[in-house]
Amino acid sequence: MTDDMEIIRSSGNIFRDLGHPYADREQLRALLAAKIIGVLDDRKLTVRAAHEVTGVAAADFSRIRKANLGRFTIDRLMTILSSLGQEVDILVHVHPRVTAIRSDLDP
Template sequence: MTVKRKGEKILVEESSGNVFADLGLPNAEERLAKADLAIAIAREIESRGLTQAEAADLLGVAQPDISNLMRGRLSGYSIERLTRLLNALGRDVEIRIHPTRAGEQRGHLRVAGG
């Protein structure tokens, strides 16, 4: 356990807004997009009061798949699969393509909730 003594300074680093990029993980934007989509699915399941078994039946997947999704274990999920699950839950998923910001040469992948 670390104890902070009075007057001691703590080094803090501001986040980029993407924890996966902050950790130096590969495919950070894709990882964040998948996490955001999974959060939207989990919120929809919870807002409907569905059990994992009920959600699995509704979505045509196995209950352990729902358990993994709800726990953020997304290795078996592509962005396409996550969007199909959202569609099955009655949610529209919109993909918009637009020019990058001035000075940026590479585009970005983002998920915006609504």
């Protein structure tokens, strides 16, 4: 059954693996949203309770829970984490992107 399957190692960024044009931005937004969801779950907060605690619209928390992140900037997600009492530290490494060339894909 596994004879016809090819295993490909992930880059660690699913958005990059799928060829998304803004993969790094989307990965960061997804990570921040996951942290927000984790805080809500740890505190057992509903979206309405989270609204009461933070002043952030309950609908925004619903969007985050559904991974509907199109309306959220990185800054907005960091602000929401801050309003939940979290300190956000982001470490940035800038380096040239390495493009993998696979000889088994060449014609």
